Amino acid sequence: MIQIRNLHKSFGKLEVLKGIDLDIQDGETVAIIGPSGAGKSTLLRCINYLEEPQKGTIAIDGESYDYETMTSKTAWKLRQKSSMVFQNYNLFQHRTVLENITDPLIHAKKMNKEDAKRRAVELLQMVGLEEKAGQYPRKLSGGQQQRVGIARAMAVEPKVILFDEPTSSLDPELVKEVLRVIKRLSDQKQTMVIVTHEMQFAKLISDKIVFLDDAVIQEEGSTKELFENSENVRLRNFLQAISLDDL
Ligand SMILES: Nc1ncnc2c1ncn2[C@@H]1O[C@H](COP(=O)(O)OP(=O)(O)OP(=O)(O)O)[C@@H](O)[C@H]1O
Ligand SMILES: [Mg+2]
Numbered sequence: 001m002i003q004i005r006n007l008h009k010s011f012g013k014l015e016v017l018k019g020i021d022l023d024i025q026d027g028e029t030v031a032i033i034g035p036s037g038a039g040k041s042t043l044l045r046c047i048n049y050l051e052e053p054q055k056g057t058i059a060i061d062g063e064s065y066d067y068e069t070m071t072s073k074t075a076w077k078l079r080q081k082s083s084m085v086f087q088n089y090n091l092f093q094h095r096t097v098l099e100n101i102t103d104p105l106i107h108a109k110k111m112n113k114e115d116a117k118r119r120a121v122e123l124l125q126m127v128g129l130e131e132k133a134g135q136y137p138r139k140l141s142g143g144q145q146q147r148v149g150i151a152r153a154m155a156v157e158p159k160v161i162l163f164d165e166p167t168s169s170l171d172p173e174l175v176k177e178v179l180r181v182i183k184r185l186s187d188q189k190q191t192m193v194i195v196t197h198e199m200q201f202a203k204l205i206s207d208k209i210v211f212l213d214d215a216v217i218q219e220e221g222s223t224k225e226l227f228e229n230s231e232n233v234r235l236r237n238f239l240q241a242i243s244l245d246d247l
């Protein structure tokens with residue numbers, strides 16, 4: 001279980017997260033929705049400690065971290081607990097597909113080369129790309145690159161995988177192949193947090209939805225409850241704004 005308490009993050013005078021409390025159960029898929037600039041990416045980046053919050057605590061994998069008293073050692077430990085899947089894949093372009101997956105295993109997890117390779121091949125099979133192992137990322141389609149990104153994120157066996165709009169850079173016909181991989185992970189009870197604008201997908205796979213707006217969690221609840229019964233005006237307006245029903 002992951003417990004975030006009273007997380008505050010500002011950039012200069014701009015308060016982007018104002019006291020976030022969030023629980024994520026083991027095996028749960030949580031979708032974060034909300035308007036642009038709400039702080040969704042920043043929240044994911046704080047969980048992964050790519051951003052340093054000014055205040056708050058996070059408990060993950062039985063260990064508790066206070067953002068105000070982090071050291072380089074605790075920061076390193078916290079970073080190992082999660083992995084990110086980015087909108088723009090963020091693969092190393094000068095490393096092959098296989099090396100993109102084995103590098104973190106060899107360097108962060110101290111795995112030997114043979115074991116790392118074996119694990120990488122397994123993961124590439126899982127995302128249907130074993131035949132691309134020796135290619136460089138630029139030779140792959142966006143959908144294929146993102147599937148490599150997901151395989152890389154899984155490789156280190158993180159407690160939670162954090163997806164930041166994983167399909168929003170993709171051509172429409174490539175979205176499904178990536179969503180299919182993410183859905184399979186969700187079915188396998190991998191703990192995940194997904195920032196997405198794909199409401200249909202959020203409805204389909206998430207156990208819980210969190211609606212972030214104006215630097216705070218305005219509403220959270222089970223997927224069904226939130227889409228069907230919420231009386232939260234901001235959420236209704238947001239869903240209305242992105243709906244195509246009234247074109
Ligand atoms: N490194 C940074 N320096 C300064 N301001 C930042 C930084 N990163 C984000 N912000 C600001 O913080 C706010 C929240 O940004 P964030 O990227 O978390 O929003 P978001 O909800 O992910 O939006 P989108 O849906 O457009 O991706 C925005 O006003 C943004 O301009
Ligand atoms: Mg974002």
